[in-house]
Amino acid sequence: MREFVYEVVWETMEKGKNSDRCLHAIWEREQALTAKQRSYMKRLSYGTIERCIELDAVLNRFSKVPVSRMESSVRTVLRMALYELRYMEQAPDAAVCNEAVNLIRKEDGSRYAGFVNGILRNYLRKKDETEPKEDWVKYSIPKPLMDHLSGQYGKKTAKKIAAAFLERESGITLHINTNRISLEEYIALLTEKEIVSEPGIYMEDALRVFGVQDVALLPGYDEGLFFVQDESSMLPARCAGIHPGDTVVDLCSAPGGKALHALQLLGGSGLLSARDVSAKKMKQIQENISRMGYENVECKVWDGTITDEEWKERADVILADVPCSGIGIIGRKPEIKYRALEQADTLAALQRKICQASVGMLKRGGVFLYSTCTINRKENEENVVWLEEHCDLKRSSLDEFLPETLKNKMTKEGMLQMLPGLQKSDGFFVARLIKR
Numbered sequence: 001m002r003e004f005v006y007e008v009v010w011e012t013m014e015k016g017k018n019s020d021r022c023l024h025a026i027w028e029r030e031q032a033l034t035a036k037q038r039s040y041m042k043r044l045s046y047g048t049i050e051r052c053i054e055l056d057a058v059l060n061r062f063s064k065v066p067v068s069r070m071e072s073s074v075r076t077v078l079r080m081a082l083y084e085l086r087y088m089e090q091a092p093d094a095a096v097c098n099e100a101v102n103l104i105r106k107e108d109g110s111r112y113a114g115f116v117n118g119i120l121r122n123y124l125r126k127k128d129e130t131e132p133k134e135d136w137v138k139y140s141i142p143k144p145l146m147d148h149l150s151g152q153y154g155k156k157t158a159k160k161i162a163a164a165f166l167e168r169e170s171g172i173t174l175h176i177n178t179n180r181i182s183l184e185e186y187i188a189l190l191t192e193k194e195i196v197s198e199p200g201i202y203m204e205d206a207l208r209v210f211g212v213q214d215v216a217l218l219p220g221y222d223e224g225l226f227f228v229q230d231e232s233s234m235l236p237a238r239c240a241g242i243h244p245g246d247t248v249v250d251l252c253s254a255p256g257g258k259a260l261h262a263l264q265l266l267g268g269s270g271l272l273s274a275r276d277v278s279a280k281k282m283k284q285i286q287e288n289i290s291r292m293g294y295e296n297v298e299c300k301v302w303d304g305t306i307t308d309e310e311w312k313e314r315a316d317v318i319l320a321d322v323p324c325s326g327i328g329i330i331g332r333k334p335e336i337k338y339r340a341l342e343q344a345d346t347l348a349a350l351q352r353k354i355c356q357a358s359v360g361m362l363k364r365g366g367v368f369l370y371s372t373c374t375i376n377r378k379e380n381e382e383n384v385v386w387l388e389e390h391c392d393l394k395r396s397s398l399d400e401f402l403p404e405t406l407k408n409k410m411t412k413e414g415m416l417q418m419l420p421g422l423q424k425s426d427g428f429f430v431a432r433l434i435k436r
Helices: 002-015 019-029 035-050 052-062 072-087 093-108 113-129 143-153 155-165 183-192 232-240 257-266 279-292 334-338 340-361 381-390
Strands: 172-176 197-199 206-209 226-228 247-251 271-276 297-301 315-321 362-372 393-395 415-418 428-435
Touching: 002 019, 002 035, 002 072, 002 093, 019 035, 035 052, 035 072, 035 334, 052 072, 052 113, 072 093, 072 113, 093 113, 143 155, 143 340, 172 257, 183 197, 183 206, 226 257, 232 257, 232 315, 232 362, 232 415, 232 428, 247 257, 247 340, 257 271, 257 279, 257 315, 271 279, 279 297, 315 340, 334 340, 340 362, 340 381, 362 381, 381 393, 381 415, 381 428
Parallel strands: 247 271, 247 315, 271 297, 315 362
Antiparallel strands: 172 206, 172 226, 197 206, 362 428, 393 428, 415 428
């Protein structure tokens, strides 16, 4: 089991790969793994990646060789073992140490076995002295990112955001297709199967289910009664005010939740043009659209930075959920935090380029819905100001589309910033603009 976790952690932290893809690749390869084993793998691998900064700070107290200078195999094994000792209770401490020694022998021979064993045993003797004092270490978030969040939102709010990133998310959020079944009727189907669920917090079509390993096994999956979508990701289509008969363009459509939500609001009428630069991702979107039974849609492999002259002033609504630094979803994708700030400046320029190339498809008086899953003002509020100055767009209030709990001065002015720790949600930003 631990060798599979090692593979996920090493590929993610040493090679910069996507942890979720690494984990699911192993699950597809190792079909015999039980649900309990998969749950253990996910917790240990994600937890180790998530807590790396704190783990490294603790390890550096007990090692003469800094973690940054260790062999990659050694630091991976030590990080895993230390996380298990600090945050998991399935195995006795001695067993964790022994398994770590066995793992490093398997990965790198016997030359580091004594080193790994010595550090872990020393930690167990003095673990009460290892609590971090600095906030950025305590919340295991890179110091530049912690400073950035403090500069934008203040230290108190930054700590709430950082703490929320570490909270274990439970359940999977479903978007119920209310064109085919009511929320109450679907809850009744789940109750018959003894599946625990609860309504969403902000969206009336949302339902959170618990203890589910594979959504394809839920009742109504093949019939298109639901699709997986977090509540924050339901904001773009909702705030766009899509009506039956509208023509809608969904830019950067993958993974497809916005497209499916837009099609639900269109109710079989109008037209949706779902676009993404990746042919592989577009194929996945097509599969989901087919499962849901929608036909009033075109799926188009398209680079959003290129103007589509054939669509000039055809769209009533454009959904522009642009590529972003992803700081708002660090709680679900922990490796993002290790490179988010480095990408932010480049991404802000790309976001503007996509918007400027696509706004020509919008009719006069049409809605341009800009959204990201980050909490970085340069990619959010500053880009909205830029859009008003360069793209013939003007902000429009969000209040008529939001529940009372989300309305504030900012939403009245056409923007909403969801912050982890303040709202029960991922970090997400939406802005509603009208073409002059």
